[in-house]
Amino acid sequence: MNQFNVWRTVFIVGAALGFGLCVILLTSQEPGVAVHAFFVGPFSNTYFFGNLLASAIPLVLTGVAACVSFSASVLNLGLEGQVYLGSFLGVFLAWRFETFPPVVLYPFIFSIVFCCSGLLAALSGYLKIKRNVNTLISSLLISYIAIYLVDALIETVFIDPNAGMAATPYFSDRFLFAKLLPPSDLHAGLFLALIFTFSLYLVMKKSVFGFEIALTGKNPTFARYTGISVSKILMLSMFLSGGFAGMAGMIDIFGIHGRMIRGFSNGYGWNGIAVALIARNQPLWAIPSALFFAYLENAANVGALLSDITPEIARTIQATIFFTVTAETLFSFVRKKKGGGAWKPSSTASSR
């Protein structure tokens, strides 16, 4: 990110928090307590802080997932469905192969989940190439199909009658990731998320494949001219995007829930898109960006617990961010019009 983008991001974050502050001041009876709970609460003890980090894990991964597809200029809006399918498959496989030792099972489950979610996304890529269907629309619709199918499975074949809600039975807790900061939810999936993000960063930054993705995103005609198979790149970036989204869901399940719960991942996909927008499609920046989103979510929850504000406040702030970030075009416009400020009359032509 260049300097301008950094300032732009700082401005967006600042504006969003300022807006949140206003809402709190307007709605709360005891603003002092509420503001303190909101801004300091999440960092006040290890439990809250651990939860904050834990809820950032899936967001980092969905953010990274969105980064890949956005870099190639194919818009994967089906992250929700891919997250959901990935989670369900993870649970299903953990059950099915209960007897396996975790060391064997993890790589096995990971690759299957990655591939299946990836293929779900790649299907949109395929439709784009073969039938010129807009990926934005097809990925969204396909994702809804996936969500409802999984819901149907959870509520019929796989339901746990004793759960009292639409959820599957737990799988063996041998498979759950180690907790890092008990009693909070923070789990070893954190490292996985970091590894995934960092590998993607390396691929995008240093590999020929990453270069091809970025070039295809910037000018597909030129990419074709240089000899890149544009359709292959479109498919592969959709596949990777879907794969990362699947990982996001699965890691969340294996780290926290231990079973599939209907609607547990609500918003991971959409927030991932916002994370990628703030990170300007740079995988490493997805980490702070996801942390910020997780912070908002947790601050609102902690605030609701310790004072009289409602958790919905996080939604309003997130919505503000969404608007500001997508008004990006407006910003670049302002930048164009601004023109340079400092004109130093130079009389020496030799400096050039």
Next chain:
Amino acid sequence: MDSYSIEMKDIGKVFESNRTVALDHTNLRVAKGSIHALVGENGAGKSTLMKILCGLERKNAGEIFIGGVHKDIKSVKDAYDNGIGMVNQQFRLIEDYTVAENILLGVEKINRWGFINQRESLRRVQALMGTSCLSLPPETIVSELTMGQRQLVEILRILNRSVDILVLDEPTSVLIPQEIQRLFLIIRELKTQGKTIVFISHRLEEVFEICDRITILRNGRDIAEDPISGFDKKQVSFLMIGEYPGALNTKRPAKDNPVLLKVENLSVRDVHGKTEVVRSANLAVRQNEITALVGVSNNGKQELVEALVGLRRVVSGNICLRDRELTGKTVRDFRKAGIAYIPEDRTGVGASISSSILDNIIATKLYEIPYSKRGWINRKIARKNAESLVREYRIKGSAIQASLDTLSGGNVQKVILAREISSDPSVLIVCEPTWGLDHRSSDYIYKRLAELAGSGKAVLIVSSYLDEVMFLADRIFVIYKGEIIAELENAATLTKTTIGELMLGLGAPLSYVCPSDRQGETNRELPR
């Protein structure tokens, strides 16, 4: 001298992003009702100065007077309100819109339901084309037009606005001679109507043909402003670059050269896959030679070239490089086999304008060993290569990390030329090699093309600039209505008129004329 139409005083412009001083106390005075030339090397600041006048860039210092009145031009709309219109060097067309829609953009007639009145629009566009004698199919989508046609759309768009001050930023570089003559007629007509024209071009013969006065820019400063009659071409080029251009020698030993790239009975369809736009074409590009392919646009020239580099599917026929059959192979295979290509649409096809110079340069080289290993890019070597090319080709601007849209028009061209020529291809196919280049750079490119052709490789140039073709080429193929109708050796007896007539299908059906005397070739020269 009281009635200056444009007076720009002490204009300063710094681009913060790359700390370039583009204009440094630059002055420009244009008399009312005159045709004023603005010349200078690539990156001298011509476009920037004009963009400031037309509200596309903001100045950092200086003042602008229009018709003697101080004006602060902040936007394109301000400029239009002051009667200033500009034809940009970089096209500003909406590619998915039709010709008519682009011409009327922003000034559409809207009927009482709030819809655009299509029939009325069409009528207006046709009337405009009628009065200006520039005709184009009004309902064609712009993305299907050639670069020359797109340029005409830009010109028509400004003519339709009926402005008083007209800025033409390199309008002729992509036009063919007939179109240039028609444009000159229009410009002269506008002059008699009392309009003021600023004309930018790298071809001095054009400047001397129509301009009254001239301003020469060098490194962002105006170093001379005078009536054009006070100069000759030599002086102008000396003032532009600060030195006399060296003599140019592009001669190669004439031999019976073996064929490198061979095309047999090639047929190719158009974008829609319906009509055959190239029919049974035969073409041979020989080693150690510069071959030229000429033809009026929309006669299959472009499609044939695209087929030659693997970008367009072939219906029937073969393409062979040496003895390797390439028909039906992918673009990557063509490139691996040693075919490099500089397309006509430089910024749409030949480059990614929002990527850096570095990325644009390595984009086609990435697959070879020093630039990448096992799929990982070696940035250090890539950077070194890009840096040396920037130096070698005098790409003026900034660091290799700067994106292409911060370069001047000519420097963008150089990046693409540098990339393809430096890949040391067996056959280099280059469309319009010197578009937008200043003299020094054109000469450099001619030299490099000649060197390439002299070193056992082959060059195929596709150019609408016949002087250039006559100057460079050893052999000329003429394409007309999708068929190669003539193969000519560039002998002393060959004239531009002969080629021109063949291109228009007027010549006698002389297939494969091969005059074999080549004694006159030392006379080849560019008109400068």
